[in-house]
Amino acid sequence: MAVTRSAPIAPTAWRVVWWFGFVSLAADMVYEGARSVYGPVLAALGASAVVVGLVTGAGEAVALVARLAFGPIADRTGRYWSLTIVGYGLTAVCVPLIAIAPRLGAAGLAFASTMILLERLGKAVRSPSKSALLAHVASAVGRGRGFGVHKALDQVGAFAGPLVVAAVVAVASLWWGMAVLAVPGAVAMVLLLTLRRRVPDPSVYDVSPAPAALEAPVPSRGWWAEAVGSGLSADFFRYAVAASLTTGALVTFGIIGYHLTVDGLLPVAGVPVVYAAAMAVEAVAALAVGSVYDHTGPRVLLLVPVLVALVPALALGPALVAVLGGVAAWGVAQGVQDSTVKAVVADLVDAPRRATAYGVFAGIQGLFAIVGGVTAGWLYERSVPALVAVVAVTQLVALVLLVDTFRRSARRFRAG
Template sequence: MAHIQRAGTAVWTPWRAVFAFGLVSLTADMVYEGMRAVSGPFLGSLGASALTVGLVTGAGEAVALVLRLATGAWADHSRRHWRLTVVGYAMTAVCVPLLAIAPFVGAAGVALASVLILLERTGKAIRSPAKSALLARMATATGRGRGFGVHKALDQVGAFAGPLLMAGALAVTGAYWPGFAVLAIPGVLCLLLLLAQLRRRVPSIAEPDPEDTPVPAAGGGALRRVRAAVLGSDLPGTFHLFALSAALTTAGLMTFGVISYRFVDAGLVAIAAVPLVYALAMAVEALAALVTGDLFDRWGAGILLAVPALVSVVPVAVFADQLWLVLVGVAVWGLATGVQDSTVKAYVASLVGPSRRATAYGVFAAVQGLGALGGGALAGALVIGHAALLAACIGVLQVVAFGLLWATLRVGRPVS
């Protein structure tokens, strides 16, 4: 596709724009995944109790998900998708390196680090719905499944590199703060790519999307408009069915923390080898995003019906007594997670028109967050001593998720 000109600036081809946006996520992931890899021990080194660590990290994840209800609606209402994306990434690029100061402020170190961690997660909530809406617009010509898949794969490269960079700095210096300082480098690269190139060279979300039909604004009273703006009550019913299905799938897709706790407790994997097992899952997740994204564009959303089946397999395998079967289960977990974080978002863009996509992504993330909260509580209560019951509960959840997804696919009329 030939370049076109906008105000004297060459506009990138769709694939180049998607790849560049993937590099933005790669560099940002290096920053915040590098921080998240050591956030618990780092807070502990400052004198925080286990309760404080749990409250800070748990509150951070809750903020990153639930706040998207407001930031998604804000992006659609203000049409400032790029501004919110840049602000959100800037908060990550600034807050994480500033953690290097915390060890040097004495008793205030825990409070400073906690605030910076929560602000970084707030930045994630601010940018995510707007970023996903922008990516959906960029990927119109590439195929949304492929576009989201390539973006997710690049994102995962950053998820590898950031913790490795932090681990290297920690090994060389024996302290956390140099690692946080070094993470300023990918943070600066992220912002330079956003500000100096990407925003000026890709299609604006305000420009007409040739394959979409905008959703009419909600009418009625003030309360109805607020419900529509924040909770997405005016979004298609198929979107809400799909969100509920994804929430149940997420509830069954246990966190790696629960999985690793179980296989370490069972004596199958040494603590030092846990990062290697996690690396296996991340590699599978990146590959899954690429492959299923391509299949989504070729065969349609029907491939998503495989996700509840995959999730049902995970507890049966990861709770086994044979290491090889546990590793197979971890690989399946990575496969399902990769689809959940990429191809599923491509289908959301197919169900909701461009004028409401950021709202939809915000609602979708909040519903998934509730599913993750419930699933985490279920897994935490049953993983030790009641693994068979946990596997059965997850199986039931996935049967319901499959039924809801089947209903979505039967009645859904994608907007693109």
């Protein structure tokens, strides 16, 4: 008598959301642990504030602009999982390699900068695909809550990674702090490959599948047309510009960490501890704002420009208490930008073009990020009050654009 094997039971939607979160938790230990000391790392290799702003701003730009290519590639090929795996792999490899930078002499700064940019490229490779996969699963639990819980788990790693780095820096050196991050990188890859095997098609969790007309293959467009978002709505682009103004104007932690170190406000080992605290704030903000978004709609995002405007006014001052307040504002703004902001994109764009939309959205953010990073570094060395004023003006424009966007697209946003 033949024995038949029953098909394995698919994990619940919430379990998959949590599993994605655990992958991000381990990966965030790697790149957020490193990111917490990018300012001191680059300073130790001879970088100025302008160079720190350029490298960290360019890193954010690469992580965002390159999605213009990888979003359409994901939608055209359907290789969402492959791109996600390759992207995480770049992060797991490049960050620990920064540890060898001081052994390279004069080339050390260029090497470390290259590794930072390659790690950020990994973010660009994986993010549109990962967000598209997660959007399917999160629709079964509420996209605001799903992205919020994912971001909260992500931030547990972002909190733990800097603390690990701080401990290693305190007892060994800055460079050993980079090397130890190879361990959570390996854990992230094992978890990701296991999840891929268990859930090969996350779209089965989508509670609102696209109608038949939308399930057909996406109409053939040239690569450039895909990259610039041909066919995406005016509401989407208006929202993308508004959100990108907040991204570009949010001073990078590289500049804040540089300020803390160079101005003697904290020892190097204390900088990642401050960053870890910011990550904890970011996690709470992602959960809280995601829940509010599901009940009230996108109006909660009007808080972001206000927070972004506060950051340089507080975080780049001479008093440590004010700096810590600015870092807290930075953490809340980061948490909303990296979670609930994405939920709005999922509501504005239909599933067959969602990865493309995430790529276009991130590309626009990236263009603003590199301009913002260089400008912040340049103004920091010349006039912090001027930097504060420039950020405030851009956030007023962002606030006006967000209000206009949410009014125009009110019918598309329904709480819950």
